[in-house]
Amino acid sequence: MPTYIEGHYRVTQARLAIVVSRFNQFVTERLLEGALDTLRRQDIDLDQVTVVRCPGAFEMPLVARKLARSGRYDAVICLGAVIRGATSHFEYVAGGVAQGLARTMLDTEVPVIFGVLTTDTIEQAIERAGTKAGNKGAEAALTALEMIDLMRKLE
Ligand SMILES: Nc1c(NC[C@H](O)[C@H](O)[C@H](O)CO)[nH]c(=O)[nH]c1=O
Numbered sequence: 065m066p067t068y069i070e071g072h073y074r075v076t077q078a079r080l081a082i083v084v085s086r087f088n089q090f091v092t093e094r095l096l097e098g099a100l101d102t103l104r105r106q107d108i109d110l111d112q113v114t115v116v117r118c119p120g121a122f123e124m125p126l127v128a129r130k131l132a133r134s135g136r137y138d139a140v141i142c143l144g145a146v147i148r149g150a151t152s153h154f155e156y157v158a159g160g161v162a163q164g165l166a167r168t169m170l171d172t173e174v175p176v177i178f179g180v181l182t183t184d185t186i187e188q189a190i191e192r193a194g195t196k197a198g199n200k201g202a203e204a205a206l207t208a209l210e211m212i213d214l215m216r217k218l219e
């Protein structure tokens with residue numbers, strides 16, 4: 065019979081940092097609301113949650129790395145909205161954030177949750193920030209809890 069290891073959402077004493085970018089704040093604040101509401105509904109003490117705002121998604125990897133390396137957090141949730149414009153700038157911002165956050169997670173071995181929307185339109189972003197396509201911030205919060213529990217089980 066194989067041994068199965070998996071993380072559950074119910075974790076005790078979870079210390080979380082949430083990095084939120086101000087760019088497209090109309091969207092990112094909805095992601096933050098979804099994340100905080102989900103953590104609350106999972107009985108996470110929001111006094112153990114730190115919210116850090118940064119200018120744009122491109123700055124997130126540095127902020128996430130500082131938080132992860134501090135040793136004060138069990139996971140770092142990153143919430144942003146990169147929405148395509150008229151130039152190729154989208155590719156560089158979105159690619160830089162994804163690669164930077166992935167590298168931070170591997171370098172620090174602290175779960176860094178990619179809750180950054182990368183959409184072609186504002187409508188797509190709004191749909192994923194609490195309307196018809198759910199709330200990616202809420203999803204990111206659940207992923208953080210599952211990863212915290214899983215990491216503890218793999219220690
Ligand atoms: N266009 C978007 C940006 N651009 C700003 C960058 O994130 C960065 O702050 C700037 O290049 C200075 O380093 N940021 C987003 O979060 N979303 C966008 O759609």
Ligand SMILES: CC(=O)[C@@H](O)COP(=O)(O)O
Pocket residue numbers: 146147148149150151152153154155157
């Ligand atoms: C993702 C972006 O950087 C983008 O919103 C910038 O818009 P533009 O390509 O029109 O300068």
